[in-house]
Amino acid sequence: MHEVVIAGIGQTPVGEHWDVSLRELAARAIRAALENAPDLRPDALYVGNMLATVLSRQSQLGSLIADYAGMDHVEATTVEAGGASGAMALRVAYLAVASGAIDSALVLGVEKLSDQLPGETESAFATHLDADFEAVHGLTLTAQAAMLMRRYQHEYDVPQDGFAGFAINAHANGVGNPNAMFQRAIKAESYARAGMVAEPLNMFDVAPAADGAAAILLTRPEMLPDDHAHLPVYISGSSVVTDKLALHDRANPLLWEAARLSVERACEQADIQPQDADLFEVYDAFSIYSALSLEAAGFAVPGQGWQLAQQGGIGIEGPLPVTTLGGLKARGNPGGATGVYQAVEATMQLRQEAGENQVPGAKIALIQSLGGPGSTAVTHVLQCYPGDG
Amino acid sequence: MHEVVIAGIGQTPVGEHWDVSLRELAARAIRAALENAPDLRPDALYVGNMLATVLSRQSQLGSLIADYAGMDHVEATTVEAGGASGAMALRVAYLAVASGAIDSALVLGVEKLSDQLPGETESAFATHLDADFEAVHGLTLTAQAAMLMRRYQHEYDVPQDGFAGFAINAHANGVGNPNAMFQRAIKAESYARAGMVAEPLNMFDVAPAADGAAAILLTRPEMLPDDHAHLPVYISGSSVVTDKLALHDRANPLLWEAARLSVERACEQADIQPQDADLFEVYDAFSIYSALSLEAAGFAVPGQGWQLAQQGGIGIEGPLPVTTLGGLKARGNPGGATGVYQAVEATMQLRQEAGENQVPGAKIALIQSLGGPGSTAVTHVLQCYPGDG
Numbered sequence: 001m002h003e004v005v006i007a008g009i010g011q012t013p014v015g016e017h018w019d020v021s022l023r024e025l026a027a028r029a030i031r032a033a034l035e036n037a038p039d040l041r042p043d044a045l046y047v048g049n050m051l052a053t054v055l056s057r058q059s060q061l062g063s064l065i066a067d068y069a070g071m072d073h074v075e076a077t078t079v080e081a082g083g084a085s086g087a088m089a090l091r092v093a094y095l096a097v098a099s100g101a102i103d104s105a106l107v108l109g110v111e112k113l114s115d116q117l118p119g120e121t122e123s124a125f126a127t128h129l130d131a132d133f134e135a136v137h138g139l140t141l142t143a144q145a146a147m148l149m150r151r152y153q154h155e156y157d158v159p160q161d162g163f164a165g166f167a168i169n170a171h172a173n174g175v176g177n178p179n180a181m182f183q184r185a186i187k188a189e190s191y192a193r194a195g196m197v198a199e200p201l202n203m204f205d206v207a208p209a210a211d212g213a214a215a216i217l218l219t220r221p222e223m224l225p226d227d228h229a230h231l232p233v234y235i236s237g238s239s240v241v242t243d244k245l246a247l248h249d250r251a252n253p254l255l256w257e258a259a260r261l262s263v264e265r266a267c268e269q270a271d272i273q274p275q276d277a278d279l280f281e282v283y284d285a286f287s288i289y290s291a292l293s294l295e296a297a298g299f300a301v302p303g304q305g306w307q308l309a310q311q312g313g314i315g316i317e318g319p320l321p322v323t324t325l326g327g328l329k330a331r332g333n334p335g336g337a338t339g340v341y342q343a344v345e346a347t348m349q350l351r352q353e354a355g356e357n358q359v360p361g362a363k364i365a366l367i368q369s370l371g372g373p374g375s376t377a378v379t380h381v382l383q384c385y386p387g388d389g
Numbered sequence: 390m391h392e393v394v395i396a397g398i399g400q401t402p403v404g405e406h407w408d409v410s411l412r413e414l415a416a417r418a419i420r421a422a423l424e425n426a427p428d429l430r431p432d433a434l435y436v437g438n439m440l441a442t443v444l445s446r447q448s449q450l451g452s453l454i455a456d457y458a459g460m461d462h463v464e465a466t467t468v469e470a471g472g473a474s475g476a477m478a479l480r481v482a483y484l485a486v487a488s489g490a491i492d493s494a495l496v497l498g499v500e501k502l503s504d505q506l507p508g509e510t511e512s513a514f515a516t517h518l519d520a521d522f523e524a525v526h527g528l529t530l531t532a533q534a535a536m537l538m539r540r541y542q543h544e545y546d547v548p549q550d551g552f553a554g555f556a557i558n559a560h561a562n563g564v565g566n567p568n569a570m571f572q573r574a575i576k577a578e579s580y581a582r583a584g585m586v587a588e589p590l591n592m593f594d595v596a597p598a599a600d601g602a603a604a605i606l607l608t609r610p611e612m613l614p615d616d617h618a619h620l621p622v623y624i625s626g627s628s629v630v631t632d633k634l635a636l637h638d639r640a641n642p643l644l645w646e647a648a649r650l651s652v653e654r655a656c657e658q659a660d661i662q663p664q665d666a667d668l669f670e671v672y673d674a675f676s677i678y679s680a681l682s683l684e685a686a687g688f689a690v691p692g693q694g695w696q697l698a699q700q701g702g703i704g705i706e707g708p709l710p711v712t713t714l715g716g717l718k719a720r721g722n723p724g725g726a727t728g729v730y731q732a733v734e735a736t737m738q739l740r741q742e743a744g745e746n747q748v749p750g751a752k753i754a755l756i757q758s759l760g761g762p763g764s765t766a767v768t769h770v771l772q773c774y775p776g777d778g
Contacts (some may be wrong), residue, residue, distance in 0.1 A: 001489045044629075053442050055471075058520035060471035063631040063764040067638070073650055074631035076765070077477045078469040080442075082449035086468045092481055100390045101627075131447035132410065182462065238463035238490075240433075242452040249456070261462055357651035374453040376465070 005232040006382070007224060008037025008217035009344045014181045014332035016114040016168035017130060017211040022056055023068040026110040026225030029213035033106065037217045039225045040189075042106040044075040045095055048089030049110055050082060051124045056112060065108065073100070073185070080336070081240075081344065082128035082371025083285060085109070086215045087339030090216065094238050098220045104223060109340030110213040119211050128372045129340075130246040142206060144247065144373060145286035146198035152254055153200065156303030160200060162193040163287035165309025170323045172283060173316065174330025176356040177345075181210050190215040206288040207327070210332030214341045225351045233347045237270030243359035245375045247331035259296035263379050270364075270381035274298050277366040279321040279349055279383070281342040284328045285370070293368060321359045324349060339369035339378065339384030348368045350384045390487045394621040396613060397426025397606035397735045397772070402478045403721035405503040406600040412457040415499040418602035419458045421588035422495065428614045431495040433464040435484055437478030438725040439471060440513045445501060455634070464491070470629075471517035471760025472606035472674060475728030479605065483627050483769075493612060497730030500603040510598050515557055517761045531595060532673035533636060533762060535587035541643055541677060542589065545692030547591060550705040552607055552676035553580040554698025556593035559673060559712045562705065563719025565745040566734075570721030576723035588636070594676040595717070596688045601723030603730045613708045622739045626659030626770030628652075634764045637716050639665070645763035650766050652757065659706065659753075665686050666755040668710040668738055668748045670731040673717045682757060683711070710748045713738060728758035728767065739773045 010032025012025055020028075026047075034042075045066050053059040062076030075327050081088040086109030093105040113121050122142065126135045129144065152158060153334075167186060174180040186204065194202040221232055243258035267274050274280075274297050284290040291305035299320055300308050307316055314322035325331055325345040328338060346365035348354045354362075365382045399421025409417075414437075419757040423431075435454050442448045446683055451465030469657055470477040475498030482494040502510050511531065515524040520535065541547060556575060563569040575593065610621060632647035633639050639646075656663050663669075663686050673679040680694035689697050697703055703711035714720055714734040717727060735754035737743045742752075754771040 059516040064634045067633045080467040127448040244456045247451045
């Protein structure tokens, strides 16, 4: 296998882009990534998107976006794995470049979720669940997360405000991210006063659905010119693992086996321990997801993940910085674009370009996206090496 | 790059499976492919599907089907490229195995199109067009194909029954395929009498939307045990090329540049000429597509593709056998499964397992799937070598 590096990154602000079409959002992120690596031209485009066919009645995004962005006749396709779609597009592009068939691949995550009738986006998100045995009964991802959170609180005796630390950390980190949807810090009292979305899940336990696009240019290290402007960031580990889709089919819904295995395998490939990571971009679609992901990755024993956040251990200066540029909660959750945002942000950290959110001396980043409640887990290890640049 | 071979194939009959769920259809094809290569266990699943999110409200098919088919914790994702989704899943799986990251990958194409309200399937197919500039005006794939056909007839002075040869050939080949949706031959008079779907496109110019699933197990040749039961079929060429999505953006809608380039590149990789192929599985969603694909691939000059069929040149015993097991027209068009059916059928031909439809001594097969009117073109060269087996 060839080594694979991230040569260019680009992103649009995350938010409600009422006046920007899906293709235009995509093209903006692509232009930014290409300007970030002006010495390379991609020969393939892998699009992470989960719901455009439903919400925009647009499939075949590969051809649409390659065309609109001026990438004539390149290879292009869409990759879908629920909320992990963007991370999966990164995985597929990684394999294409690692194989040697593709010299330089553009990974694009794009999603437009806000321009919808009430309820339509939540209903579309529910397609990530088992249509015949979960969604058919009216279950949504949010309702399911609420049940998971209640079960967790019951099982491990966790207080009502036990999850506050995740939202407080995410919003604190959103302040320094000009692309974040929410750039204001919140206090513990705000969390305590927040309205319920689905008990016990309150407004601050849920990441906002948003519009956005992010892009990454991958290549083999030998393709980089000597005067390439940025420290090359290596994809040293990449792993995808699936679990039973329906939560009721799992022996224990609070133990996320796919999340655990994918961290284990990605770290094994990178020849690191999870604890060697200088930061961890978790998939904080819901605060309960953050707790369970941290536990699955081995940063806390089951039932203790929430305490990492409560004790301030996940801040920029803490032992394990998490959601360092706001995560899904404050940066926003633009569906299939989210996994690519995670990789863009981790690359900024490893390039030491994260500004006031910089994790001091970050060399290794762990990033993970999930489809549904850990039904699909995609984990990557990004790494820069002291000798590079 | 590692070499990649097809080790196992499986398929369900194509048709209207009112009583079989999407996941069950998928599992049946997977079981058949695994029984065809009992000495291998896949570590990844790539699902080609285009419309389950819209028509079955089910996304994240990778996790769903891996789970249901008993492939615990494997890597899995969905790949979408309109009508080329199945072929694109084959491409992505090919890259994964070629990279060395995956030892053995299962490619699954699955689609359930028949269990819908009237008009819903056609409307869902229209998502392959440009939503903002084509479909918004009410354009469907069928209406667009009718306009292409009319333009072709006008430009090249082709008679009304000029396209009859494609349907007659497809239905003749469907007779010998127990998995085909239609297993009866048709006569020229039937074509001439057929009702119009969208003038000048009649019922026999349009492939039927259907349900079905097909699966292929890929691996590296050195993974095959010495006593593997089948002749290994090599993927010696693989290429994806996109064109402008909207037909009105192309200089000439009758010259399919992506289809041309993808054949050229796949053949270049395989080190063959298109004319070396013993058969060509074209994407005959509409008879006009067949004519334009044959011309793009260089088997006829522009405006003459229809004559290949009219003159009997595309039969099993002809100089260029086309749609040898019925094609989309007679085998049926189960959307994202179609490209995998094409590969399964080409493999049967190269293994000399195609029964009464066997192309004598077939050694090289060319297969092509299209998303929309050549907006995405995926071409593979399959090949067996005299020394093998």
